[in-house]
Amino acid sequence: MPELPEVEMARRYLQATSLHQTILSARVLDERILSGVTAARMDRALTGRQFDCAMRHGKRLFLKLQDDLWLTLHLGLTGMLIHLESGQDEPNHTRLLVIYESGSRLAFDDLRIFGEAGITKSPQLFIKERNIGPDALQQDLNGFLESMIGRKGLIKPALLNQRLVAGLGNLYADEALFQAGICPMARSLSVEQLTDLFSSFQEVLKTSIAVHAHLDELPRSYLLPHRHPGGRCPLDGALLSREKIGGRTSYYCPMHQKMKKS
Numbered sequence: 001m002p003e004l005p006e007v008e009m010a011r012r013y014l015q016a017t018s019l020h021q022t023i024l025s026a027r028v029l030d031e032r033i034l035s036g037v038t039a040a041r042m043d044r045a046l047t048g049r050q051f052d053c054a055m056r057h058g059k060r061l062f063l064k065l066q067d068d069l070w071l072t073l074h075l076g077l078t079g080m081l082i083h084l085e086s087g088q089d090e091p092n093h094t095r096l097l098v099i100y101e102s103g104s105r106l107a108f109d110d111l112r113i114f115g116e117a118g119i120t121k122s123p124q125l126f127i128k129e130r131n132i133g134p135d136a137l138q139q140d141l142n143g144f145l146e147s148m149i150g151r152k153g154l155i156k157p158a159l160l161n162q163r164l165v166a167g168l169g170n171l172y173a174d175e176a177l178f179q180a181g182i183c184p185m186a187r188s189l190s191v192e193q194l195t196d197l198f199s200s201f202q203e204v205l206k207t208s209i210a211v212h213a214h215l216d217e218l219p220r221s222y223l224l225p226h227r228h229p230g231g232r233c234p235l236d237g238a239l240l241s242r243e244k245i246g247g248r249t250s251y252y253c254p255m256h257q258k259m260k261k262s
């Protein structure tokens, strides 16, 4: 599932391939991809306009059509954005196709249709309406501490809660907890632990973006390359534990991510 680094790669891809070209039409091939908008409205909003810029907030993408008109996209589980030159075949699970006057196209391909495409007046309004929290890379430490201090629940689901911090998913939340030496089942973390966790998730996200979200290029000291059954902690060699927490499979090191620091 695409998390913040993967969505940032998609934003850069859009920036490089899909801006400043007049749109001939927007064809909805599967209406299940639409959120709060009809196929006719989608087509009307895009036709004759251009995308001026591509923005990201958490796992959401926004393409500007004009000051008060934006296309919003969420890649869901399997969504992909693919720019096609004329003559190139559309991918098999294209749900939305933006056709440019030049003959090139932008395909939103999504096998499982957990993705979304919609229209909004502004990213700020959309974020407010959906109650989405601050972007994980834009958030400041004080804001993070404020939203986390005094929470009673487990830390892992809190990190995945997009209303508290937007952009982290299962993999990068596990990595951040691993780097900070915090057990995913821990609760009521100290200010010191939360501060470590904040630094960890920012560092992890930036590192992943720096390697273009290629997980196999992450440092070997990271959890992600070892995050599979039988995997061992790259720091101390312990067999990694696997646990369902809040419905998501978590990996962590039982040695250095203990519930209580000794």
Ligand SMILES: [Zn+2]
Binding pocket: 233, 234, 235, 236, 237, 238, 253, 254, 255, 256, 257
């Ligand atoms: Zn360890």
